[in-house]
Amino acid sequence: MTTRQELDDRYGRARRPLRRRAFWIMVAAVAAASVLGLSWLTFANSLDDVGFDETGYEVVDERTVRLTFQATPPSGATFACALQALDEEFGVVGWRVVEYPGSETVTRTFAETIPTVGLATTGTVHSCWAT
Known part of the structure; x- marks a missing residue:
């Protein structure tokens, strides 16, 4: 073996x-x-994430939506948010990009008006980013 x-x-x-x-x-x-x-x-x-929470919307008339939301950007950073208005079939009928200055406040509340080209059924925050 x-x-x-x-x-x-x-x-x-x-x-x-x-x-x-x-x-x-x-x-x-x-x-x-x-x-x-x-x-x-x-x-x-x-580090550059901007958190947001929608707190409400109001369809003012056939051409306007008012959106309220809270944003939590990095401390002191300027940031921008893309806001949109949607119709009943989730088509975009209004769009707006808004820039905000920096602040030491952690969470801030905003109310913005979105112009539309037709009757909207909702307003939402599409995204937010640090600039």
Whole structure:
């Protein structure tokens, strides 16, 4: 009966624990670097986020919608919001981009008027961003 050592010698197999260990160390280092990189990207992107909550709307007439909302921009940052008015089939019938100056107040409340080209059924905040 042949032993494991004889088979390893015959077929040129040798134990290389150092290579195996180095491989797994490299895999762990690449995984750790990837996690750190993605974490940093997520954190850096969230610094400029502007949160918003719609608090109400009023269809004033066939050509006007009044929208109220709260925005939470980064402290002191100027920001802009895109506001839209939608009809009953969710088509955009009014659009307005409004820029706001920076302030130290964390959450601010706004009331804006959106002109429309037809009868709207709702007003919403499409998006907000830091400028």
